[in-house]
Amino acid sequence: MEGGAGxxxxxRGVGKSWGQKQTLRxxxxxxxxxxxxxxxxxxxxxxxxxxxxIAGALRATEGAVEVxxxxxxxxxxxxxxxxxxxxxxxxxHSLLVHQSTVHFNVLAGLLPQWSWYQALRASLVPxxxxxxxxxxxQLGIGEYQxxxxxxxxxxxxxxxxxxxxxxxxxxxxxADEPTASLDPNTARAVTQQIVESAKQRKVxxxxxxxxxxxxxxxxxxxxxxxxxxxxxxxxxxxVSSPILQQLYEGSDERY
Amino acid sequence: xxxxxRWSERRPGGPMGQRFLVWAAIAVSAAIAIRFTGxxxxxxxxxxxxxxxxxxxxxxxxxxxxxxxxxxxxxxxxESLFIGILGSVVxxxxxxxxxxxxxxxPDLPQPPKTxxxxxxxxxxxxxxxxxxxxxxxxxxxEIVWAYIFVRLFGLGVIPAILAIGLTVGGSIxxxxxxxxxxxxxxxxxxxxxMGTHRFxxxxxxxxxxxxxxxxxxxxxxxxxxxxxxxILGVVGAGxxxxxxxxxxxxxxxxxxxxxxxxxxAFVIALELMSAWLRRSPSWYTFVAAALGTVTSIAxxxxxxxxxxxxxxxxxxxxxxxxxxxxIRAAGGQVLDTxxxxxxxxxxxxxxxxxxxxxxxxxxxTGSYLPDxxxxxxxxxxxxxxxRWISRAFLQATRAMPELTLALVFxxxxxxxxxxxxxxxxxxxxxxxxxxYSDVLEEVEPGMPAAMQAMGAGRLxxxxxxxxxxxxxxxxxxxxxxxxxxxxxxAMVGFVGAGGIGDxxxxxxxxxxxxxxxxxxxxxxxxxxxxxxxxxxxxxxILRSDHGNKVVRRHKTPSEASIEDEVAPTAxxxxxxxxxxxxxxxxxxxxxxxxxxxxxxxVPEGQCFRLAPRSRASRAGSGPSFIARxxxxxxxxxxxxxxxxxSLENNSSAWVAENAGGWQxxxxxxxxxxxxx
Numbered sequence: 011m012e013g014g015a016g017x018x019x020x021x022r023g024v025g026k027s028w029g030q031k032q033t034l035r036x037x038x039x040x041x042x043x044x045x046x047x048x049x050x051x052x053x054x055x056x057x058x059x060x061x062x063x064i065a066g067a068l069r070a071t072e073g074a075v076e077v078x079x080x081x082x083x084x085x086x087x088x089x090x091x092x093x094x095x096x097x098x099x100x101x102x103h104s105l106l107v108h109q110s111t112v113h114f115n116v117l118a119g120l121l122p123q124w125s126w127y128q129a130l131r132a133s134l135v136p137x138x139x140x141x142x143x144x145x146x147x148q149l150g151i152g153e154y155q156x157x158x159x160x161x162x163x164x165x166x167x168x169x170x171x172x173x174x175x176x177x178x179x180x181x182x183x184x185a186d187e188p189t190a191s192l193d194p195n196t197a198r199a200v201t202q203q204i205v206e207s208a209k210q211r212k213v214x215x216x217x218x219x220x221x222x223x224x225x226x227x228x229x230x231x232x233x234x235x236x237x238x239x240x241x242x243x244x245x246x247x248x249v250s251s252p253i254l255q256q257l258y259e260g261s262d263e264r265y
Numbered sequence: 266x267x268x269x270x271r272w273s274e275r276r277p278g279g280p281m282g283q284r285f286l287v288w289a290a291i292a293v294s295a296a297i298a299i300r301f302t303g304x305x306x307x308x309x310x311x312x313x314x315x316x317x318x319x320x321x322x323x324x325x326x327x328x329x330x331x332x333x334x335x336x337x338x339x340x341x342x343x344e345s346l347f348i349g350i351l352g353s354v355v356x357x358x359x360x361x362x363x364x365x366x367x368x369x370x371p372d373l374p375q376p377p378k379t380x381x382x383x384x385x386x387x388x389x390x391x392x393x394x395x396x397x398x399x400x401x402x403x404x405x406x407e408i409v410w411a412y413i414f415v416r417l418f419g420l421g422v423i424p425a426i427l428a429i430g431l432t433v434g435g436s437i438x439x440x441x442x443x444x445x446x447x448x449x450x451x452x453x454x455x456x457x458x459m460g461t462h463r464f465x466x467x468x469x470x471x472x473x474x475x476x477x478x479x480x481x482x483x484x485x486x487x488x489x490x491x492x493x494x495x496i497l498g499v500v501g502a503g504x505x506x507x508x509x510x511x512x513x514x515x516x517x518x519x520x521x522x523x524x525x526x527x528x529x530a531f532v533i534a535l536e537l538m539s540a541w542l543r544r545s546p547s548w549y550t551f552v553a554a555a556l557g558t559v560t561s562i563a564x565x566x567x568x569x570x571x572x573x574x575x576x577x578x579x580x581x582x583x584x585x586x587x588x589x590x591x592i593r594a595a596g597g598q599v600l601d602t603x604x605x606x607x608x609x610x611x612x613x614x615x616x617x618x619x620x621x622x623x624x625x626x627x628x629x630t631g632s633y634l635p636d637x638x639x640x641x642x643x644x645x646x647x648x649x650x651x652r653w654i655s656r657a658f659l660q661a662t663r664a665m666p667e668l669t670l671a672l673v674f675x676x677x678x679x680x681x682x683x684x685x686x687x688x689x690x691x692x693x694x695x696x697x698x699x700x701y702s703d704v705l706e707e708v709e710p711g712m713p714a715a716m717q718a719m720g721a722g723r724l725x726x727x728x729x730x731x732x733x734x735x736x737x738x739x740x741x742x743x744x745x746x747x748x749x750x751x752x753x754x755a756m757v758g759f760v761g762a763g764g765i766g767d768x769x770x771x772x773x774x775x776x777x778x779x780x781x782x783x784x785x786x787x788x789x790x791x792x793x794x795x796x797x798x799x800x801x802x803x804x805x806i807l808r809s810d811h812g813n814k815v816v817r818r819h820k821t822p823s824e825a826s827i828e829d830e831v832a833p834t835a836x837x838x839x840x841x842x843x844x845x846x847x848x849x850x851x852x853x854x855x856x857x858x859x860x861x862x863x864x865x866x867v868p869e870g871q872c873f874r875l876a877p878r879s880r881a882s883r884a885g886s887g888p889s890f891i892a893r894x895x896x897x898x899x900x901x902x903x904x905x906x907x908x909x910x911s912l913e914n915n916s917s918a919w920v921a922e923n924a925g926g927w928q929x930x931x932x933x934x935x936x937x938x939x940x941x
Contacts, residue, residue, distance in 0.1 A: 083378055094458060095459055099455070103451070107473045109474055119459070121456065122465075
């Protein structure tokens with residue numbers, strides 16, 4: 011299908027090196043619609059790199075990312091752009107435009123589907139007010155629709171970033187430690203909202219985190235990444251403390 | 266040890282000898298330049314010169330004050346104002362459109378696939394074309410554009426508006442795209458990663474981030490544009506300048522005097538007005554500009570139909586055989602222009618170097634000591650008098666546009682490069698003097714204070730405490746003004762004051778298209794080369810100054826107002842929107858409160874945060890405070906009590922340790938112009 015709508019994403023022997031340094035090697039995994047994957051592993055294990063490769067934003071130096079059986083690098087430019095629009099990354103830092111309103115920031119999620127005329131119109135007059143409002147309400151920040159994004163707290167900003175990712179009904183939601191810069195209570199709340207939204211919308215979710223406990227009960231698979239390699243890929247029920255200890259061995263991070 | 270080190274060590278005096286060499290080089294080059302331009306300064310005071318000067322003066326003794334003429338002058342002043350405002354509107358439109366075309370939006374690093382080659386190269390070609398167009402627009406002075414348009418569309422206000430639109434649009438466009446390219450790339454890349462197009466990213470991420478700065482800069486340029494509106498008339502483009510041009514042509518010195526006084530009054534009124542606007546909330550300025558635009562369009566008699574069928578277009582078709590000898594002549598004109606600009610810069614630097622310290626508060630009536638013993642006597646009165654006379658001199662010379670001065674000097678000493686040199690030197694003395702005294706007032710007070718505590722006099726403090734700190738920046742400012750003067754030389758040539766402008770004037774008058782093209786190309790190349798080389802040298806001068814840890818303070822709006830672009834490193838006051846106030850010294854510091862002295866007023870009742878002076882570390886914010894004014898000690902010295910505005914901060918002691926190196930920044934963004 012065009013741009014990979016409804017297809018599984020398949021990673022075949024994907025590796026990535028920056029110059030001499032190899033951050034990922036021989037990653038094989040498939041991502042089906044409805045999958046909710048917790049991606050865990052110590053810092054520097056290649057989680058962010060993997061997320062960017064899945065999203066079509068970064069070139070794999072070995073292997074290929076295949077969508078509907080076709081490698082990303084062989085897609086036409088337009089199809090690649092459409093594939094990118096179907097994958098949405100929620101980053102560690104929300105990367106909002108602080109000077110604009112929340113509404114405007116959320117609308118930015120629709121940009122890939124808009125013509126230049128629609129974009130110009132949307133930048134001058136507020137459009138899609140109800141759609142944005144209902145999405146923000148679901149995330150509990152409906153009252154801030156017309157607030158400047160820069161005036162929000164960290165947790166609210168992260169929710170806006172989630173709204174920006176969800177508004178275009180993506181097929182794959184990639185969360186790259188979205189709660190790392192939040193306090194524990196807010197982190198838990200935001201995490202739950204992301205997972206819930208993914209569940210409701212049947213979006214394939216890859217959730218990168220150090221706090222495995224929070225996502226344990228909601229994910230369908232857990233992938234442990236260590237030194238750029240997949241250490242395990244199994245259901246959460248089969249992830250035991252010794253395995254986690256082994257994964258995080260030598261690093262003093264919590265899990 | 267490299268060769269240069271060894272060489273300088275061998276010479277007696279070491280660095281001192283090196284400094285002597287630099288001064289000698291400057292003196293010799295100035296002497297050669299004077300010879301080259303053939304300017305004979307004796308013409309100022311020979312028999313003809315004195316007679317001409319007396320004629321002009323007699324005009325000032327009996328200015329034409331007949332009601333009819335005064336009414337005309339008033340009408341033309343208003344016209345100048347409208348020209349400046351509408352010119353700004355055109356400039357912003359041209360600048361913003363070309364900026365949107367030329368802004369480089371960062372790409373994802375190492376994407377799986379890049380856009381197809383035709384798209385990439387197509388974009389690159391359009392972007393390059395946009396950049397060249399901007400460079401072309403801004404390299405050619407307003408007056409040249411104005412005359413070209415006068416020939417195309419006939420006399421009137423349209424040429425002036427278009428001329429300001431093009432020249433200023435060129436520099437606005439460059440600045441806008443530079444600002445846009447300095448936004449945080451991560452927010453842009455986040456949109457790139459989801460497959461967003463360049464145009465959409467500009468609309469939704471880049472422009473919202475820089476919009477306020479864009480508007481602030483446009484409003485800032487408005488003042489300069491209105492000032493230009495008073496002079497473009499000398500080539501027939503409407504406004505006050507047209508009356509000056511006529512008066513000079515017909516030797517009507519009484520009318521000339523009235524018109525010149527009107528220009529001076531107009532410019533000073535403008536400066537007072539914008540000084541007031543800068544102190545007020547910034548939406549005042551925005552509303553004033555918007556009202557001005559509407560009023561201008563409503564009341565200015567613009568012959569719109571002329572725009573559609575330029576009368577002069579038919580003249581362009583005439584083919585003129587190309588003359589190769591003209592290229593050599595153009596080369597000569599380039600050297601002539603450079604020499605004139607150099608002589609004028611050196612002359613004005615000499616004047617400014619003497620006047621600036623006399624106009625600086627800290628070096629005359631002020632003191633570097635916290636609470637000095639004040640002995641009032643005849644000496645104090647004299648110091649105040651000297652300071653005010655110097656300030657008035659700098660203010661008056663700065664207010665007079667080069668072009669107006671050139672017209673006067675063409676009458677006084679006759680057409681030729683001398684008139685141009687004098688005109689530029691006088692105007693530039695005012696600008697440089699203001700820049701110098703700003704720099705002098707900004708020095709770190711530690712060293713001069715220590716010297717004054719030991720009983721050093723004012724001259725000694727200046728020479729040994731202040732000057733060593735600012736030498737590099739004074740040199741950088743001077744060089745920067747040289748670059749501006751190269752452009753100005755082309756302008757004054759237009760009224761017969763030598764240089765490349767003279768030739769341009771002839772080419773436009775006669776519609777010699779090839780000559781004109783060649784001259785304009787020469788002009789663009791000259792300006793580009795001078796700017797690029799100047800940029801490099803200024804950077805090197807400022808970098809070589811590592812002995813002095815004087816970090817450039819952000820220009821506050823009032824400082825940035827003086828002339829078009831004042832900064833020696835960056836051509837713009839980027840921080841124009843923020844209020845930045847330097848803390849001069851910390852008087853008292855306890856955990857509960859902080860008493861500081863500042864040179865500028867701080868709005869009371871607002872949260873400010875403390876930020877380090879250097880731009881790089883501004884992100885690391887200090888604690889926030891609310892200011893309350895405690896006392897004024899003389900002009901430009903205010904004492905404020907700062908109390909914490911949030912509970913989290915208890916670090917006044919830490920602030921005291923860093924006294925002088927910190928400044929107050931408005932904690933939340935200033936209520937500037939907000940776009941909705």
